[in-house]
Amino acid sequence: MPTKTLKWFYVGIGLILVLVPIVWTVAGSFRTEADLFGHPAGLIPHQWTLHGYRGVWSQLPFLRLLGNSVLFAGITTALTVLFDSMCAYALARLNFRGRDVAFWLVLVTLMVPFQVTLIPVFVELFHLGWLNTYQGLIVPRATSAFGIFLFRQFFMSIPRELDEAARIDGAGHLRIYWRVILPLAKPAIATVALLNFTNLWNDLLWPLVVSSSPDMQTLPAGLALFGGQHVTDHAVLLAGAVISLLPIAVAFFLAQRYFVAGISTSGLK
Amino acid sequence: MTKARPWLFMGPSLLILGVFVLWPIVQSLWYSLHDWTVGAAEQPWVGLGNYTKLVHDPQFQRALGNTLIITVASTAVLVAVGLGLALALTSENIVSRVIRSAFFFPTVISLTTVGMVWKFLLDPDIGLVGGVSRALGLGAVNWLQSTALALPTVIFVNVWKNAGFVMIVLVAGLKAIPGEYYEAAALDGARRLQLLRYVTLPALRPTMLFVTFIVTIQSLQLFDLVYVMTGGGPLFHTDTLVTKLYRDGFANYETGYAAATSWVLFIVVVLVSVFQLRIFRYNDAD
Numbered sequence: 420m421p422t423k424t425l426k427w428f429y430v431g432i433g434l435i436l437v438l439v440p441i442v443w444t445v446a447g448s449f450r451t452e453a454d455l456f457g458h459p460a461g462l463i464p465h466q467w468t469l470h471g472y473r474g475v476w477s478q479l480p481f482l483r484l485l486g487n488s489v490l491f492a493g494i495t496t497a498l499t500v501l502f503d504s505m506c507a508y509a510l511a512r513l514n515f516r517g518r519d520v521a522f523w524l525v526l527v528t529l530m531v532p533f534q535v536t537l538i539p540v541f542v543e544l545f546h547l548g549w550l551n552t553y554q555g556l557i558v559p560r561a562t563s564a565f566g567i568f569l570f571r572q573f574f575m576s577i578p579r580e581l582d583e584a585a586r587i588d589g590a591g592h593l594r595i596y597w598r599v600i601l602p603l604a605k606p607a608i609a610t611v612a613l614l615n616f617t618n619l620w621n622d623l624l625w626p627l628v629v630s631s632s633p634d635m636q637t638l639p640a641g642l643a644l645f646g647g648q649h650v651t652d653h654a655v656l657l658a659g660a661v662i663s664l665l666p667i668a669v670a671f672f673l674a675q676r677y678f679v680a681g682i683s684t685s686g687l688k
Numbered sequence: 689m690t691k692a693r694p695w696l697f698m699g700p701s702l703l704i705l706g707v708f709v710l711w712p713i714v715q716s717l718w719y720s721l722h723d724w725t726v727g728a729a730e731q732p733w734v735g736l737g738n739y740t741k742l743v744h745d746p747q748f749q750r751a752l753g754n755t756l757i758i759t760v761a762s763t764a765v766l767v768a769v770g771l772g773l774a775l776a777l778t779s780e781n782i783v784s785r786v787i788r789s790a791f792f793f794p795t796v797i798s799l800t801t802v803g804m805v806w807k808f809l810l811d812p813d814i815g816l817v818g819g820v821s822r823a824l825g826l827g828a829v830n831w832l833q834s835t836a837l838a839l840p841t842v843i844f845v846n847v848w849k850n851a852g853f854v855m856i857v858l859v860a861g862l863k864a865i866p867g868e869y870y871e872a873a874a875l876d877g878a879r880r881l882q883l884l885r886y887v888t889l890p891a892l893r894p895t896m897l898f899v900t901f902i903v904t905i906q907s908l909q910l911f912d913l914v915y916v917m918t919g920g921g922p923l924f925h926t927d928t929l930v931t932k933l934y935r936d937g938f939a940n941y942e943t944g945y946a947a948a949t950s951w952v953l954f955i956v957v958v959l960v961s962v963f964q965l966r967i968f969r970y971n972d973a974d
Contacts, residue, residue, distance in 0.1 A: 422880070426776045430787060433773060436848065437791055443816050444805045459819025502700040509697035521698060528709040532909055532957055534930055535950045538719065538937050539712035542726055559708035562701040592693060621798030623912040624930075628938060639800035643916050646804055653808055660801045671796050675789060678796060683857045 448472070448657040455653055471654030475662065478655050480633060484641040488663070491556050491626070491637055492619040498561040499615050500608055506562070507570030508596045512582065522571075529564040533624075541628055551635045556626060560619065566611040569681075573607035574600060610681035613674055617667055638663040716947045724944030731944070738948035748949070750924050751932040752956075754839060758928065759907040759960075762846045766903050767896065769847065770854025775884075777855070778862050788859065791852035799849065803916030806845045807832065832918050835925045842914060842926050846907065854899050861895025862888070897968045901961065908957055929953045 443462055447455065448471045450464040458465060475481045509515075510522050540559055541550075549555030577600060585595050601608070626637040636644065642663065646656050671678060695702075720738055724731045742748045773791060777784045794802065810831040812818040818828035831841045869887050878886065911930040914920060920927035920935070929949060937946030 429772060430776050433769075433851075434787065434790060437794060437852075439816070440805055440809055440848075441793070443809060447808070455814040459814050459816065460823045461819070462816065498700075502704070506698045506701035509694040513694045513697070515694040518694070521702065524702075524710065525705065528705050531709070531713055532905075532950070532954055534909060534911075534933060535716050535954050536709055536712035537933075538943055538947050538950065539715035540708055541938070542715070542719075542943070543708070543712065545726060559704065562704045564705065564709075567701060592697075596697070617796055621796075621800070623798070623800045623915065624934070627934075639798050639912075642804060643800050646916070653814060656804060657808070660804060664797060664801055667796050667798075668793075671793065675792075679792070679856055679860075682795065682853065683860050 444657055445661055448654055448661045450654055452652060452654060468654075471652070471658035472662075474652055474655035475658045478652065479641065479645055479659060481641075481659065481662075483634060484636060484638045485662070487556075487635060488620060488637040488639075490553060492616050494553075495557045495560050495619050496612055496616045498557070499563055499566055500612050502562045503566035503611060504570045504601060504604065504608070505596065506567050507574055508592075508600060510567070511571045511574035512595075512600075513592070525564045525567050529568065537624070537628060544629060549629075551630050551632045553635075555629045556635070556637075560625065563611075563615060566615065569611055570604065570607055573604055577603050606677070606680075609674065609677045613670060613677050614681040617670070617678075620663075620667060716950060719944045719947035720951050722944045724947070725941055726943050734944070738945050739952075741945065742948055742952065747924060747927065747932060751927045751929050752952070754926060755908060755910070755928045755956075757839065758843055758846065758910055759904055761840075761843045762850075762907045763900060763903050765843070765847050766850055766854050767900055769851045770858055770899070771896075773851065773855040774858035774862055775888075778859055788852075788856065792856050793852065794849050795853045795856075797849070799912035800916050802845060802849050803913045806848070807917050810841065833922055835922050838918055838922060838926045842910075842917060845917065846910065846913060849913075850903060850906070854903060857899045857902075858892065858895060861892050864895075865891040893968065897964065901964055904960055904964065905957055908953065908960065929956075 439462070446463050449467045449469070451466065451468050451470060454461070454465050506525075510518060510525075544550050544555045544559075547555070549558075581599055581603075582595050585599050590598065620637075621639060622637075623639045623643060626635075626640040627643075630636050630640065633641070633644070638659070642656065642659050721733065721735060722731045723734050723737070777788050777791075809815045810817050812828035812830050817831070822828050829837065831837050865888065869891060870883060873883055873887050909930055910928050911934065914926050914928055914931050915934070918926045920931045929952065933946045933949040933953070936942045936949065
């Protein structure tokens, strides 16, 4: 059938275009500089070497970059999940004056491009003395309007009878939030946590703006800066890229459906 | 329930959003009306001076033009390519699912990594692209150094990174189309292409709007890819609004001027969004 042939031809070309760069990257991190220059048309190393993976530690402040990335993405994600779900609990379950205004303000922050606030936030951090600090990297990003929105939608779908049963047993709101709602919201927690972590782990502009000192840089900023100036050894940079990709790749293969659910409803990635 | 309770629950989030998003939005507008420099003794009021300066700044004109070209070209190609993939890979068998994962994977890789890897792939000395074209006797092209080719190359890499995202969203949209639509059309004797034209595409319109919208806004804000691959060069031929804003604000410390650029970006985002909503609604009427 010609349509079928056409279809697999199209998908096949697409697959080659997607997979070859990924294979080339991973293979390239095991190649020598001489191999890369001598056989630019090659995909697989002529001789395997760990030189790139050793160079990552000696030519870059890699441990520091990796540690900063783990702290920045890890702590920020944990705080975001906590703060967003608390805020969403109030918006979904409590009746109070000003609730609609609060929700509306959250939505406004979703619509304005991040770049609009970047410069004033930089000035704020400058005055607070928070540039080149962990609190400067973490605190401004420790909540996300998208997370609040997603948690709120999810909480509204949880039957109210469950809260009421807990209330009859004498539970307060803090207890209901922590013991009833959060345990039921695991899919929402997984989605918000994975998307936030990926987003923060991959972010370049924010760490670049907050940290000018190499000591406080994260992996993407470090690779971008060192790739531009000091390190000219391609295998080292490719090895750095592969290592920085690893946690996200593992999370992707273990929890793909949460990525798909979150990304395809929010566009956030 | 005490009155303070809801505000205790919302406190951390609202405090952060207030201090680091809402108030900065106001401040950003305020800065854009001043000749504002971080740490300077005086920040003189210039009214719309920064905006008129932008209009006459050739670098701004180029950055705005590049941003619009990147956005229009990326979005058009992405939606076409993504739709093709989605139609080819809708079924739930293992082969489709594995292939979909492969296409989706670049979505979760950082733009920094994607940019760096493609910069190497396109390098005339070590890159696979140059190596293969030389092996075929075509000679190596210096993609990112050429004023004519750098921008299309950036667009290509942007498409490479995001095609899987468009595909995955459209697959979800395709699956949501009720099977009865197809059965009814088949009873009327519709053939495959007619099904596509009269059933699938109209039913897919809301999803298409969503995905077009997201891809457009992301392309308008493109930074990482350009910063890593070309730094805006050669000779500003790939400079975007955000790379210009970053340079003005954080390398040249022209804070007020950069804030004005960010407001232009915001206005462009709003205009494009309204325009898209209009187009899609207009089509709904026919």
